[in-house]
Amino acid sequence: MPFSMTDVGFDRKGTPLLDGIDADVGQGRLTVVTGPSGAGKSTLLRLLNRLADPTRGHLAFNGRPLHEFDVLALRRRVVLVAQHPVLLTDDVAAELRVGRPDLDPADAADLLGRVGLPEELLHRPTAGLSGGQAQRLCLARALALQPEALLLDEPTSALDWAAAEVVLDLARTLTAAGTSVVAVSHDRRWVRAADSALVLDGGRLVEHGPPESLDYLPEGA
Numbered sequence: 001m002p003f004s005m006t007d008v009g010f011d012r013k014g015t016p017l018l019d020g021i022d023a024d025v026g027q028g029r030l031t032v033v034t035g036p037s038g039a040g041k042s043t044l045l046r047l048l049n050r051l052a053d054p055t056r057g058h059l060a061f062n063g064r065p066l067h068e069f070d071v072l073a074l075r076r077r078v079v080l081v082a083q084h085p086v087l088l089t090d091d092v093a094a095e096l097r098v099g100r101p102d103l104d105p106a107d108a109a110d111l112l113g114r115v116g117l118p119e120e121l122l123h124r125p126t127a128g129l130s131g132g133q134a135q136r137l138c139l140a141r142a143l144a145l146q147p148e149a150l151l152l153d154e155p156t157s158a159l160d161w162a163a164a165e166v167v168l169d170l171a172r173t174l175t176a177a178g179t180s181v182v183a184v185s186h187d188r189r190w191v192r193a194a195d196s197a198l199v200l201d202g203g204r205l206v207e208h209g210p211p212e213s214l215d216y217l218p219e220g221a
């Protein structure tokens with residue numbers, strides 16, 4: 001079981017943002033975390049690669065307490081793609097090589113294709129990219145690391161319908177190949193495509209199961 005959470009809680013300045021979370025995330029599964037704005041979804045995602053540590057409870061990765069992992073080593077295996085892209089270099093090819101200096105041009109072009117970006121972008125400066133292109137470039141940069149688990153925060157929030165479908169298909173392809181994907185999303189398509197969904201509300205896990213079993217379904221198409 002890649003992630004298991006037992007009575008996980010997280011407080012910020014004495015205010016509980018997450019409380020009593022009991023959930024498992026399955027290997028090679030698409031797990032979607034959904035729920036209303038401010039429910040604690042991004043906070044939960046951040047706990048999974050130690051951008052924050054739980055205040056209470058137990059959180060394990062592959063059966064070992066998460067806090068025992070070296071943070072940097074963990075973040076190569078469990079990679080988070082933030083909602084708002086942060087690009088670290090001046091050009092697209094360099095961006096893809098941030099965590100993989102050995103990445104060759106053919107692999108770099110392939111990564112762009114997987115996230116639905118044209119190969120020509122490889123030689124472009126990162127400065128001129130649109131928000132949606134930058135979001136997908138961050139996803140491609142994460143894929144370059146070949147993570148065991150991929151954590152996606154609103155991965156298609158800046159994308160049009162067709163581009164969002166490409167990313168959703170990619171998530172399915174990754175899970176079919178054994179990567180565990182945890183995605184925070186308000187988009188019904190992600191919830192419907194999930195193997196398992198966690199619904200948070202006010203920092204508590206209110207539903208957990210296959211999407212067809214949920215009472216909660218986000219608004220939208």
Ligand SMILES: Nc1ncnc2c1ncn2[C@@H]1O[C@H](COP(=O)(O)OP(=O)(O)OP(=O)(O)O)[C@@H](O)[C@H]1O
Pocket residue numbers: 012017035036037038039040041042043044
């Ligand atoms: N750095 C912070 N300082 C103070 N409060 C924070 C911080 N980060 C998150 N919060 C609060 O924690 C709660 C949960 O935030 P979180 O971003 O996890 O929710 P979310 O479910 O992802 O919301 P959304 O769908 O709007 O992105 C919110 O009330 C938010 O205001």
